[in-house]
Amino acid sequence: MTQRRTPSSRLAATLALDEPVTRIPGVSTTRQGSLAKLGMRTVRDVLSHYPRRYMDLTCVRTTATAQIGEQCTIKGTVHEVKLKRPRYNLPIVEISIVDDDGVMIVSVFHQPWLKQKLKEGQGIMASGKVEFKYGFMRMTNPFLEVAEGESGGGRIIPIHPASEKLAAPAIRKIVAAALDAAFGMHDPVPLPLRLKRGIVSRGCAFSAIHFPKDVGEVDVARTRLVYEELLLLQLFLMKKGDARAVGVEPVRHVVDGDRMRRLADAVPFRLTAEQDDARRDILASMAAPRVANHMLLGDVGTGKTIVAAFGFAAAADSGGQSMLLAPTEVLARQHSKTLGPLLAASGMRHALLAGSTSSVDRADIVERLAEGRIDVVIGTHALLEDDVTAPNLTFVVIDEQQRFGVNQRAKALSKGAAPDALFLTATPIPRSLALALFGNLSLSYLKQRPNEVAARQTTILSNAQKGKAYDGALAELKAGRQAYVVCPLIGVSSEQRDEGAANKKAVDGGDEAYHPVVAIEEEGDFEADNLTAARDEAEFLQKRVFVDYRVGLLHGGMAPDEKAQVMEAFRAGDIDVLVTTTVIEVGVDVPNATVMIVEDADRFGLSQLHQLRGRVGRGGHAGKVFLVSASKQPQALRRLEALEKSDDGFEIAQYDLSLRREGDILGNRQSGTSALKLVNIMRDSEIIEWANEDARSLLDDDPDLALPEHKGLAREVAAVFKDDHSVLGG
Numbered sequence: 001m002t003q004r005r006t007p008s009s010r011l012a013a014t015l016a017l018d019e020p021v022t023r024i025p026g027v028s029t030t031r032q033g034s035l036a037k038l039g040m041r042t043v044r045d046v047l048s049h050y051p052r053r054y055m056d057l058t059c060v061r062t063t064a065t066a067q068i069g070e071q072c073t074i075k076g077t078v079h080e081v082k083l084k085r086p087r088y089n090l091p092i093v094e095i096s097i098v099d100d101d102g103v104m105i106v107s108v109f110h111q112p113w114l115k116q117k118l119k120e121g122q123g124i125m126a127s128g129k130v131e132f133k134y135g136f137m138r139m140t141n142p143f144l145e146v147a148e149g150e151s152g153g154g155r156i157i158p159i160h161p162a163s164e165k166l167a168a169p170a171i172r173k174i175v176a177a178a179l180d181a182a183f184g185m186h187d188p189v190p191l192p193l194r195l196k197r198g199i200v201s202r203g204c205a206f207s208a209i210h211f212p213k214d215v216g217e218v219d220v221a222r223t224r225l226v227y228e229e230l231l232l233l234q235l236f237l238m239k240k241g242d243a244r245a246v247g248v249e250p251v252r253h254v255v256d257g258d259r260m261r262r263l264a265d266a267v268p269f270r271l272t273a274e275q276d277d278a279r280r281d282i283l284a285s286m287a288a289p290r291v292a293n294h295m296l297l298g299d300v301g302t303g304k305t306i307v308a309a310f311g312f313a314a315a316a317d318s319g320g321q322s323m324l325l326a327p328t329e330v331l332a333r334q335h336s337k338t339l340g341p342l343l344a345a346s347g348m349r350h351a352l353l354a355g356s357t358s359s360v361d362r363a364d365i366v367e368r369l370a371e372g373r374i375d376v377v378i379g380t381h382a383l384l385e386d387d388v389t390a391p392n393l394t395f396v397v398i399d400e401q402q403r404f405g406v407n408q409r410a411k412a413l414s415k416g417a418a419p420d421a422l423f424l425t426a427t428p429i430p431r432s433l434a435l436a437l438f439g440n441l442s443l444s445y446l447k448q449r450p451n452e453v454a455a456r457q458t459t460i461l462s463n464a465q466k467g468k469a470y471d472g473a474l475a476e477l478k479a480g481r482q483a484y485v486v487c488p489l490i491g492v493s494s495e496q497r498d499e500g501a502a503n504k505k506a507v508d509g510g511d512e513a514y515h516p517v518v519a520i521e522e523e524g525d526f527e528a529d530n531l532t533a534a535r536d537e538a539e540f541l542q543k544r545v546f547v548d549y550r551v552g553l554l555h556g557g558m559a560p561d562e563k564a565q566v567m568e569a570f571r572a573g574d575i576d577v578l579v580t581t582t583v584i585e586v587g588v589d590v591p592n593a594t595v596m597i598v599e600d601a602d603r604f605g606l607s608q609l610h611q612l613r614g615r616v617g618r619g620g621h622a623g624k625v626f627l628v629s630a631s632k633q634p635q636a637l638r639r640l641e642a643l644e645k646s647d648d649g650f651e652i653a654q655y656d657l658s659l660r661r662e663g664d665i666l667g668n669r670q671s672g673t674s675a676l677k678l679v680n681i682m683r684d685s686e687i688i689e690w691a692n693e694d695a696r697s698l699l700d701d702d703p704d705l706a707l708p709e710h711k712g713l714a715r716e717v718a719a720v721f722k723d724d725h726s727v728l729g730g
Helices: 007-016 029-037 043-047 168-181 191-197 202-210 215-243 258-266 273-287 304-317 329-345 359-370 406-413 431-437 463-478 494-508 532-545 560-571 606-613 634-645 649-659 662-666 685-701 708-720
Strands: 053-056 071-087 090-098 103-109 123-129 131-133 136-140 143-146 156-159 293-298 321-325 350-353 376-379 393-398 420-425 442-446 456-462 482-486 551-554 577-580 593-598 623-629
Touching: 043 168, 053 215, 071 103, 090 123, 123 136, 143 156, 156 168, 168 202, 191 685, 202 215, 215 431, 215 685, 215 708, 258 304, 258 329, 273 293, 273 304, 273 420, 273 442, 293 304, 304 321, 304 329, 304 393, 304 420, 321 329, 329 350, 329 376, 329 560, 350 359, 393 406, 431 442, 431 685, 456 463, 456 634, 463 482, 463 593, 463 623, 532 551, 532 577, 551 560, 593 606, 606 623, 606 634, 606 649, 623 634, 634 649
Parallel strands: 103 136, 293 420, 293 442, 321 376, 321 393, 350 376, 393 420, 456 623, 482 577, 482 593, 551 577, 593 623
Antiparallel strands: 053 156, 071 090, 071 123, 090 103, 123 143, 131 136
């Protein structure tokens, strides 16, 4: 008979979700500590501790019908249990299982306690792969379960992540008790949404994912729980994104003014269809009666900056000011050089403010900006200083937004009352990932490079083949062109190197030189590093490889003005070969550079490598990219081969995403993603679209989720994200 729950008992069951695990019968304070080490502190955590796999015991065979090589379950009785020790440190328990048709020999390694636990005549089930050795049918290290009488047959056993102190069977019992404690809980997803998406209730989903009756139930349960995770995340992101406009009247920007027309006339080329679509998307967001939060995702060389410039024109035509925040001074100066003439031709006053700006010039820019005599200010972190004020700031562009921390993005946006925000990224994030991570943003994509006339070829080389890369570079240099040599790190302190080598040896006993994981470089990242490695590389290349050419060095540990000088010298052709770290990953445009050699390429993510190679082949000559790897791991080399096969950044990102965590693609972990336990970005793209659409609709109708039918959702959002106060843009 189905249990019935009164409203009061439903409330108690719902509230039980956020009670400590000691609320679960049988969980002592000792077990509480063991559960905490597995990330389970509340009843909710226990119910969200999903099985990592299932043991299907529904495929039951007899010893006569079991096929060699088949995965199946044999049910019988224990005939004999022997403990063997072929070596002193290798205990093997051998169990003879008999049924009406014959005998199955089961061998279990390193579990000598089974000799005492299993008794002759005891019912038992063994699930594993059937083999035939030494005249008997056998299984090695199968899943074993005591089966009294007829019980145990035809079941699916969940295998939860476990620990040394808490085995999977013990966790199963705790999960079952937690389900009982929360039985009858309220479902936070309103019934109309469940009917619309054809998903089951939360209670049914929890029961089915932990203790399914058949494999089909697992898929049904997972769809519901994935949808819930995503819906809560989308609501959280959207509410946080909308929060910065609370109590503020959004600016409805003019998008057909004089400066807009003059800018369109000043642009020396015709926008591609994609660029024009993105421009319209951005302007529509700026003209809407709500604060704009828009992201423009574009592969390297697709023209994101020129599209963003039309937002500057809309702000100026509306009596507002704009700010463009870039992650490095090299990039900020390039933006100023590229956009400056267009802004001037359109009647917009602009200025560049960076760390190397002289005190006299800085004071003048800060004064003019505060008095409203600058329409567009382009700069680096220098724009975030407290004395930099823009009283009419209505539009903020954050370039390569993932390179800025949450607080930095929030600080930029706080310079205005509630400015429209445009986030640019050259990281080709697939739409499903972008929606999951940035649900509070509207999105536009640029995938095609305009006017691209030069091809780009990527070649994977081993260390022993590095000479081919040097030969390729020398041929281009002889033809009057330039080259990059990219190193993953400037250098590593002796303490880091010693510690890393010790860690590597402890993990895999390897003797290869230790290399830290490559991080995306930002200003000041390498201040404490040993610069010898990069300097030695540049010196080696100058003396031994590129003897007749000028070799320069660029890295994040340099002072901003020094970096700017080096980059300008390279752009002017005064440097032929630039040895650099990933500071040149984005934005740097030297059309005469046609060759790139990337050292230790396997240390980079594929998306980062794709962005790096976007620095060559930007002019009229084909680009050549050589990815050099010392790795002997076939998997690492196969991963790099994706770059030989495709030059599509979004295709590369999809493949990269299938191999790595989404946070690694972006360079950092984004707000709220820790709540996604079941979601697979690649597989669940349709459900991500559902959740994004439904969350936006809910908040349009009920911005505070205050209606009675939405209070459960509001409570869940608060409970799930109680410790996560970060959000893109503040």
